[in-house]
Amino acid sequence: MLRFIVSIFGGIFSVMTNGAIVAALGVGAVFYMYGRDLPNHEQLAQYVPPTISRIYSAEGRIIDEFSQERRLFTPIEDVPELVKGAFISAEDKNFYEHAGFDARGIVAAAVEAVQTRGARVRGASTIPQQGVKNFLLSSDRSAERKIKELILSVRLEDTLSKDKILELYLNEIFLGQNSYGVTAAAQTYFNKTLSELTPQEAAYLGALPQRPGNLHPVRQKDEAIARRNFVLREMFENGYLDRAAYDAAxxxxxxxxxxxxxxxxxxxxxxRDYFTDEIRRQLSRDFGEGQFFGGGLTVRATFDPKMQNEAARALRRQLEAYDREQGVWRGTGITLPAEALTSEEAWRAALAATDVPRDIDGWFPAVVLEVGESAARIGVEGVAEDEDGHFIPANDVTWARKALEDDRLGPQASRAGDLVERGDVVHVRPIVNDAGEFVRWSLRQVPEVQGAFMAMDVNTGRVIAIQGGFSYQHSVFNRATQATRQPGSSFKPFVYAAALDSGFSPATILIDAPIEVDTGDGLWRPRNASNRFYGPTPLRTGIEQSRNLMTVRLAEELGMDAVASYAERFGVYDRMGRFLANSLGSEETTLYRMVAAFAMFANGGQRLEPTLVDRVQDRWG
Known part of the structure; x- marks a missing residue:
C-alpha cells in the first residue's frame, strides 16, 4: 500500500517536473525566437531627443521658438526629487528595485483587476518597458510586442543606469498640449520651471502619461483632479510626501x-512676425527642417524691437491711408450667428474663437451687437462693458461705400448700418485726444493693397527690421523676401552707374527725345512721366529727374549686356533679361535684393549679403 502511494506521488512529481521543464523550454524558445532581430537598444545611450529651437533679439530676449515636438531637455541631475517621485509613484513604484520588468507589479495588477471585477485595471509596464516601447517599438496591443518589450527592457537595464533610463523617459514622454518631457509640460501647464512646481502640480504631470489627451485641466477637470489625487496618495505611501504636504496638496x-x-x-x-518667420525659412533651407525644428538651436537675431515696431507702424499707416482713399468697405467677412449674441459670455467666447488678426498694434477685434438709427453698438475683445456701452458713431463711416456682390458698391455711408450688420466681426481702434483721453471707437479693416518694408545696416548687412505685409496673422506671405515685383524707376541708378563706370560723366549730354524700339512683337515707344521731351540734357539731370527716354537711350548706347552685368554684380538679379525695357525696371525682383543692392551705393561698393542672424549655436554651444 505504501509503495503504491509513493509511486502515485512519484508519478505526480515526474509529471510536474517534466511539465515545468517543457514550460521552461517553451518559454525559453519563445523568448529566443522573439529575441532575434530586435532593434539595437544600445543606440539609446547616444540618443539625443529633438528639442525646441529659440530665437533671441540682439538684446538677448527670447522673441520666438519653433519645434515639431515642444521639448526642453533636462539632465536627470537637474530634475527635482519631487518630480521624479511623482512619475515613479504613478508609473513604476518599484523602479529602483526590478531588473526591467516588475513581477510583483504584474501580479498586483492582476489581483486588483480580479478583486474589482475589472473596475480598476492598471497597466503593469515599467518605465524601462515604456521607454523601449516609445523609442524602439510600435504601440500596437499584441502579445508579440509585449514579449519584445519585456526582452528589450531587461537588455536596457544591463546597458544603461537607472538614472539614465529615467532621464530618457522624463524627457521623451508625451504629456499633452504638444508638450514632450516634463520641463516643457511644466511650462505649458503652469509656466514654471521644474524646481518651482508644487507637489500637486508635480502630481498632475505624473498623472498625464496614461491619458495625456483625456485629462485636460479644464475640459476634464474632475477626472484630472481624481487622477492627480491618486498620484499624490501613491507619493505619500512611497515616502515622497509627508502627511502634512499630502493633505494640503x-x-x-x-x-x-x-x-x-x-x-x-x-x-x-x-x-510671431515676418522677421522670425524669415529666419525659420532661411535656416530650414540652410540646415534642414529636421535640424531647425528639433536641433535645439539658439539663434541670436539682428532684430531691433524698436526699429521693427516703427517699421510696422510706418507701413501700416501708409497702407491704411491708401486703402481709405479708395473708400471701399470690405470688413472681415465673418459674421457670428444670432445665438452667439444672446449674452456677453456667449459673444465673448464666440469672438475669441474667430480667426481674425490680433497682431495689429492698437486694433481690437469686436462684434456688432446692435445697429441703431445712426450708430452701432459693439462688444470689444479684452475691453470690459460699461453702462453706456461701446459704439461706432455715424461720423466714423462716411469715408466708405460697402462692397456688394458682383463688384458693385453701395451708397456712400451716412450711418453705421450702411456698412455693418448685427453679428459682423470687425476691427476697431480707440481714438484719443491730445491729452490721451478716449474719444470714440473707429472702424478699421485690413487693406486690400499690401506692401513691404526693410531696413539694413549698409556697412554690415545686418537686417534690423522687416515687415512683409500689413499683418502677419492676416497673411504670412513675406512681400519683402518672397514677392517679386517690378522695381520700376528705382532700377535706373544701376543703368547710370554702369554708364559712369564705362567712361560717361555727369556732364555727358544725352538727347531726351522720342525713341522707337522694335521688340519683335511691334514697336515700343517709351515716354517720360510728364509726356514732354527736353532735348539735349546732362546725364546727371537724367537720374535726378528720372527721365525714361534718357535712360533708354543710355542703355541702348551702353548695350544691355553691360547694364545686365552691372545689375547681376549688385545682386539685383541672378540673370537679367537683355531687353531695353528692363532698363526701366520692368523685370521683377524682390525688395530684399533691392535693399542689399542700394546698400552698396552707400558703403562704397562693398558687396553685402543681408543677414538676419548674428550667431547660431547648437545645443552643445
Whole structure:
C-alpha cells in the first residue's frame, strides 16, 4: 500500500517536473525566437531627443521658438526629487528595485483587476518597458510586442543606469498640449520651471502619461483632479510626501495656464512676425527642417524691437491711408450667428474663437451687437462693458461705400448700418485726444493693397527690421523676401552707374527725345512721366529727374549686356533679361535684393549679403 502511494506521488512529481521543464523550454524558445532581430537598444545611450529651437533679439530676449515636438531637455541631475517621485509613484513604484520588468507589479495588477471585477485595471509596464516601447517599438496591443518589450527592457537595464533610463523617459514622454518631457509640460501647464512646481502640480504631470489627451485641466477637470489625487496618495505611501504636504496638496485646487490662473509662456512672447518667420525659412533651407525644428538651436537675431515696431507702424499707416482713399468697405467677412449674441459670455467666447488678426498694434477685434438709427453698438475683445456701452458713431463711416456682390458698391455711408450688420466681426481702434483721453471707437479693416518694408545696416548687412505685409496673422506671405515685383524707376541708378563706370560723366549730354524700339512683337515707344521731351540734357539731370527716354537711350548706347552685368554684380538679379525695357525696371525682383543692392551705393561698393542672424549655436554651444 505504501509503495503504491509513493509511486502515485512519484508519478505526480515526474509529471510536474517534466511539465515545468517543457514550460521552461517553451518559454525559453519563445523568448529566443522573439529575441532575434530586435532593434539595437544600445543606440539609446547616444540618443539625443529633438528639442525646441529659440530665437533671441540682439538684446538677448527670447522673441520666438519653433519645434515639431515642444521639448526642453533636462539632465536627470537637474530634475527635482519631487518630480521624479511623482512619475515613479504613478508609473513604476518599484523602479529602483526590478531588473526591467516588475513581477510583483504584474501580479498586483492582476489581483486588483480580479478583486474589482475589472473596475480598476492598471497597466503593469515599467518605465524601462515604456521607454523601449516609445523609442524602439510600435504601440500596437499584441502579445508579440509585449514579449519584445519585456526582452528589450531587461537588455536596457544591463546597458544603461537607472538614472539614465529615467532621464530618457522624463524627457521623451508625451504629456499633452504638444508638450514632450516634463520641463516643457511644466511650462505649458503652469509656466514654471521644474524646481518651482508644487507637489500637486508635480502630481498632475505624473498623472498625464496614461491619458495625456483625456485629462485636460479644464475640459476634464474632475477626472484630472481624481487622477492627480491618486498620484499624490501613491507619493505619500512611497515616502515622497509627508502627511502634512499630502493633505494640503490633496485639497488644493487645480490651477493651470489653461484655466486662466497663470499667464501662458507664449503670451509673454511678442506675436510671431515676418522677421522670425524669415529666419525659420532661411535656416530650414540652410540646415534642414529636421535640424531647425528639433536641433535645439539658439539663434541670436539682428532684430531691433524698436526699429521693427516703427517699421510696422510706418507701413501700416501708409497702407491704411491708401486703402481709405479708395473708400471701399470690405470688413472681415465673418459674421457670428444670432445665438452667439444672446449674452456677453456667449459673444465673448464666440469672438475669441474667430480667426481674425490680433497682431495689429492698437486694433481690437469686436462684434456688432446692435445697429441703431445712426450708430452701432459693439462688444470689444479684452475691453470690459460699461453702462453706456461701446459704439461706432455715424461720423466714423462716411469715408466708405460697402462692397456688394458682383463688384458693385453701395451708397456712400451716412450711418453705421450702411456698412455693418448685427453679428459682423470687425476691427476697431480707440481714438484719443491730445491729452490721451478716449474719444470714440473707429472702424478699421485690413487693406486690400499690401506692401513691404526693410531696413539694413549698409556697412554690415545686418537686417534690423522687416515687415512683409500689413499683418502677419492676416497673411504670412513675406512681400519683402518672397514677392517679386517690378522695381520700376528705382532700377535706373544701376543703368547710370554702369554708364559712369564705362567712361560717361555727369556732364555727358544725352538727347531726351522720342525713341522707337522694335521688340519683335511691334514697336515700343517709351515716354517720360510728364509726356514732354527736353532735348539735349546732362546725364546727371537724367537720374535726378528720372527721365525714361534718357535712360533708354543710355542703355541702348551702353548695350544691355553691360547694364545686365552691372545689375547681376549688385545682386539685383541672378540673370537679367537683355531687353531695353528692363532698363526701366520692368523685370521683377524682390525688395530684399533691392535693399542689399542700394546698400552698396552707400558703403562704397562693398558687396553685402543681408543677414538676419548674428550667431547660431547648437545645443552643445
Amino acid at each position: 490633496r485639497e488644493a485646487p487645480l490651477l493651470t495656464v489653461q484655466g486662466g490662473d497663470y499667464e501662458g509662456f507664449r503670451q509673454q512672447l511678442p506675436p
